[in-house]
Amino acid sequence: MPSLSSGLLGDLDPTSDRAVFRQIADQLREAIDRGRFKEGEKLPSEAELVEHYGVSRMTVRNSFSVLQGEGLVHAEHGKGVFVRPRPPVRRLASDRFARRHREQGKSAFIVEADAAGSHPQVDSLEVKEEKASQDVSTRLGSVRRVLARRRRYLLDGRPVEFATSYLPLDIARGTSIAEPNPGPGGIYARLEELGHRLDHFEEEIRARMPSPDEVRTLRLASGVPVIHLIRTAFDQEGRAVEVCDTVMAADAYVLSYQLPAT
Template identity: 70%
Template sequence: MAELLLPDLDPTSDRAVFRQIADHIRDAIERGTLSEGDKIPSEARLMQHYGVARMTVRNALQVLQGEGLTVAEHGRGVFVRAHPLVRRLASDRFARRHRERGKAAFIAETEGTGGKPSVDSLTIAEEQVSAEVAEKLGIPLEDHVIRRSRRYLINGQPVETAVSYIPAEIARDTQIALPDSGPGGIYARLEELGYRLDHFVEEIRSRMPLRDEVRALKLAPGVPVFRLVRTAYAADGRAVEVCDTVMSSDAYVLSYELPAR
């Protein structure tokens, strides 16, 4: 990387000096002068150029880390943060044609963007349903569900966690309750069991991640998450699955085609 040319501070600005420095570096990142993986000029270099104290430079770098633009590596310096391959959440990702080709939604969409999908941290258990899930499934609180929890990765980088809840009376003693749910995933198994899927309802909210989510998704400071809760309905109107997904916000674009009728 060529020597980064930094502008000078504006002495007439009422913007704090550390924020001006952060603005300069952010602008270089946004223009592509600094690319993913490039090293930010050292604290000593920034102190010399701007004629400021070390704490001022550190405050500027902290702003950029808080925005999720940079990441500090102990003993090496501060680098422009690499972003995962973006997965587009299209409105047809649960189309039957994917299941008929033996592809679950995550695999079909990730492969479509040239990424390598994988799944780990899979756990399966039967448990009593929670109040939130019971309401969405329309089942009594004393009922049980099969809980499938997993983490999804693209090119080895975690991008989302997902927990599916399927009524135990449907999924117990079926392949849905096994680690390998088979080609097309659990939606293909539900349809084989006679629950032909008709539509899905999704609720999406953004928030800052919880501590466990930061660890699971390896999130940089300042990166929020999407929480997407999806309910799958069979043709007879019955809710047959609730999926609670937490996604790294910088790994996704939400893209929906909506009818105008």
């Protein structure tokens, strides 16, 4: 008698054109979708599936790798393969940079996470002057060198976002923007104090698979894309005063925007 209750998973169809490993992946996916395996739950082990389906181990592993690519499951060495739980999501609203949110002591990230009952952290602080990349230079209006501020955001210990702000040196050098901690309200508050009254932001959004670097920095599971967001801040004279390049774990975010109909 198979250790798998035969109800959970069916048999293979030898007449089917569909590859065996796909059939197995299909059955596992369906079982997950139907809630037979719940979030965080362990799937049958490779050995059990080898036994159940009468196939070789590589075939079973191939099935798992399909599901991993879909972001449905993740493997833990020595433990098993588990249905990937959907982490809590951070909702970013389009008014998140409204001036009224800058009046408080803490950064927007901290305030919002506290409110959501999560434990926020910011680390990997690096602030330095460097050569502007082609792209950043273009966005900032042909500046050669910039102040770069890099930081990583964590929620309940999990890295969710890595961001770099770039500012022209003539704006940022020697100000508190060049300090590790720019103070209450963040750099946007400082920019306004320095006379760069902000007018609007532009955000560009892409989604793609992470680079190996990004996988490491954000500790991304396989099958999790990143959202790449590039924000440019414009002052009331129409000058681009900051570019913020952000890479987010896509499973941790929902972005939300308001568009006028006019």
